[in-house]
Amino acid sequence: xxxxxxxxxxxxxxxxxxxxxxxxxxxxxxxxxxxxxxxxxxxxxxxxxxxxxxxxxxxxxxxxxxxxxxxxxxxxxxxxxxxxxxxxxxxxxxxxxxxxxxxxxxxxxxxxxxxxxxxxxxxxxxxxxxxxxxxxxxxxxxxxxxxxxxxxxxxxxxxxxxxxxxxxxxxxxxxxxxxxxxxxxxxxxxxxxxxxxxxxxxxxxxxxxxxxxxxxxxxxxxxxxxxxxxxxxxxxxxxxxxxxxxxxxxxxxxxxxxxxxxxxxxxxxxxxxxxxxxxxxxxxxxxxxxxxxxxxxxxxxxxxxxxxxxxxxxxxxxxxxxxxxxxxxxxxxxxxxxxxxxxxxxxxxxxxxxxxxxxxxxxxxxxxxxxxxxxxxxxxxxxxxxxxxxxxxxxxxxxxxxxxxxxxxxxxxxxxxxxxxxxxxxxxxxxxxxxxxxxxxxxxxxxxxxxxxxxxxxxxxxxxxxxxxxxxxxxxxxxxxxxxxxxxxxxxxxxxxxxxxxxxxxxxxxxxxxxxxxxxxxxxxxxxxxxxxxxxxxxxxxxxxxxxxxxxxxxxxxxxxxxxxxxxxxxxxxxxxxxxxxxxxxxxxxxxxxxxxxxxxxxxxxxxxxxx
Ligand code: AGP
Numbered sequence: 196x197x198x199x200x201x202x203x204x205x206x207x208x209x210x211x212x213x214x215x216x217x218x219x220x221x222x223x224x225x226x227x228x229x230x231x232x233x234x235x236x237x238x239x240x241x242x243x244x245x246x247x248x249x250x251x252x253x254x255x256x257x258x259x260x261x262x263x264x265x266x267x268x269x270x271x272x273x274x275x276x277x278x279x280x281x282x283x284x285x286x287x288x289x290x291x292x293x294x295x296x297x298x299x300x301x302x303x304x305x306x307x308x309x310x311x312x313x314x315x316x317x318x319x320x321x322x323x324x325x326x327x328x329x330x331x332x333x334x335x336x337x338x339x340x341x342x343x344x345x346x347x348x349x350x351x352x353x354x355x356x357x358x359x360x361x362x363x364x365x366x367x368x369x370x371x372x373x374x375x376x377x378x379x380x381x382x383x384x385x386x387x388x389x390x391x392x393x394x395x396x397x398x399x400x401x402x403x404x405x406x407x408x409x410x411x412x413x414x415x416x417x418x419x420x421x422x423x424x425x426x427x428x429x430x431x432x433x434x435x436x437x438x439x440x441x442x443x444x445x446x447x448x449x450x451x452x453x454x455x456x457x458x459x460x461x462x463x464x465x466x467x468x469x470x471x472x473x474x475x476x477x478x479x480x481x482x483x484x485x486x487x488x489x490x491x492x493x494x495x496x497x498x499x500x501x502x503x504x505x506x507x508x509x510x511x512x513x514x515x516x517x518x519x520x521x522x523x524x525x526x527x528x529x530x531x532x533x534x535x536x537x538x539x540x541x542x543x544x545x546x547x548x549x550x551x552x553x554x555x556x557x558x559x560x561x562x563x564x565x566x567x568x569x570x571x572x573x574x575x576x577x578x579x580x581x582x583x584x585x586x587x588x589x590x591x592x593x594x595x596x597x598x599x600x601x602x603x604x605x606x607x608x609x610x611x612x613x614x615x616x617x618x619x620x621x622x623x624x625x626x627x628x629x630x631x632x633x634x635x636x637x638x639x640x641x642x643x644x645x646x647x648x649x650x651x652x653x654x655x656x657x658x659x660x661x662x663x664x665x666x667x668x669x670x671x672x673x674x675x676x677x678x679x680x681x682x683x684x685x686x687x688x689x690x691x692x693x694x695x696x697x698x699x700x701x702x703x704x705x706x707x708x709x710x711x712x713x714x715x716x717x718x719x720x721x722x723x724x725x726x727x728x729x730x731x732x733x734x735x736x737x738x739x740x741x742x743x744x745x746x747x748x749x750x751x752x753x754x755x756x757x758x759x760x761x762x763x764x765x766x767x768x769x770x771x772x773x774x775x776x777x778x779x780x781x782x783x784x785x786x787x788x789x790x791x792x793x794x795x796x797x798x799x800x801x802x803x804x805x806x807x
Pocket of ligand 1: 502801
């Protein structure tokens with residue numbers, strides 16, 4: 196996610212802002228910039244790290260006691276110097292920094308272009324700053340009121356800070372869907388995406404609420420209003436957390452933070468791409484190639500690790516819904532086994548980092564053989580999306596923990612939309628069923644929130660099995676890839692050996708492993724194969740295996756058989772992985788913590804495997 200820092204007061208703004216941007220680096224970014232006001236508006240911005248920005252400003256005019264700074268996590272427009280924030284309005288009098296997505300920026304840009312505006316960047320943010328300028332001119336009003344009016348016209352999420360060249364004694368900030376904190380010092384104010392750039396200067400903060408904006412004046416006065424122009428006052432709160440804790444949003448580890456971010460990450464990834472009520476799905480990358488994709492003889496999905504597990508769910512979804520043959524390939528195998536690929540194939544590459552060497556090599560091979568390459572990645576402008584013909588970004592925000600969690604759930608969310616979109620084109624499912632699934636997909640974030648409430652119970656189970664030496668994870672249908680993913684989570688952060696298996700496959704060998712020392716985790720929410728999964732549970736119980744079962748709320752049959760049951764909200768069977776993976780992520784996390792493992796940086800692992 197982008198990082199925002201604003202300052203007005205008696206200190207040197209540059210130092211406060213640069214230091215604040217470094218405090219926000221953990222959020223992940225690809226470019227950085229700063230605007231300082233000292234008679235003139237001095238804007239410096241650079242692709243790369245904050246240290247790269249520091250290099251280009253060395254020796255420049257940095258005297259100022261008001262300014263704004265930004266670290267950009269690209270959503271619209273490649274990560275480069277031009278698209279970096281701050282963005283300045285056409286007249287040069289307004290500078291803005293922005294965290295979020297303006298969904299209707301294209302239509303606003305079209306209207307502004309008709310009114311003579313020209314644009315230097317591909318960003319939605321440059322559209323917003325020119326909309327504000329246009330509103331101020333047209334309404335002949337104050338800048339803060341122009342900000343308010345403009346924000347009432349935009350659809351999407353934002354946290355913004357606006358700097359006015361004609362008023363060096365004022366900062367304006369607003370938020371909707373992205374957080375903003377105002378630090379209140381002695382005759383000075385700080386604005387930031389979270390408290391980490393603020394805490395070393397003042398513990399006194401005010402949190403802007405949804406759809407509120409604040410006008411801050413150098414004289415120490417500030418006014419908070421709603422976008423409906425109603426004045427509000429919020430209690431000043433005292434920060435107590437350490438800086439490091441704040442960077443983790445108050446969570447002990449990035450991994451736990453990212454597990455809890457899944458509802459928002461899914462909402463952000465679906466935003467603007469589907470509408471259950473009207474029954475539409477919009478995936479820009481897919482639309483551009485929909486004819487070729489629709490004619491494809493088959494899909495090949497290639498990835499590694501967790502992303503490969505998402506791919507397996509993708510196979511079930513696309514074949515189940517769109518009736519197109521799908522093959523899922525480990526990228527490391529695919530690239531070397533001389534596979535048969537041709538121009539009638541569509542190859543979907545799934546990758547959180549967009550830099551995994553094997554996946555990159557696999558699509559390079561497929562591209563040489565004329566297949567259409569479609570990327571599903573989380574890092575804008577990374578190598579895989581740049582090599583692909585088309586693609587869709589997950590908007591999970593940076594995933595810092597090595598163990599992938601929110602990337603997995605947002606990948607599945609996007610693949611579900613792709614499968615449904617294809618089913619719409621092919622007419623393989625009735626519109627009523629499509630809308631039913633879309634409505635349920637909209638409910639998934641709430642159901643994950645509900646599932647997260649089971650954390651304490653899962654921690655209790657973890658304490659019982661933290662010293663096990665082996666685990667088995669068993670699932671059927673859509674829950675089979677979840678069993679694989681659950682086993683991988685446990686392996687990679689707790690160093691306990693774990694295997695995921697199709698539940699029915701157990702009797703072809705692994706059942707020999709079952710005894711009173713073997714915890715067996717069952718994903719047993721299947722509606723379509725429920726009786727069969729009950730039999731599998733009985734087979735394990737008959738051999739004294741310890742059974743941890745993830746079941747739908749109100750389950751009775753498995754409750755009677757299992758040693759522990761974890762009851763999750765019911766959902767469409769095809770969406771069940773989005774729910775059933777959450778208890779497994781938490782189980783792995785708590786066991787790893789209890790074993791004293793480094794959850795965010797497990798031994799031997801890297802966040803992105805950029806070498807073979
Ligand atoms: C999953 O928790 C691991 N971090 C690992 O398996 C990862 O999924 C794999 O390396 C693929 O990474 P990518 O999604 O960035 O391509």
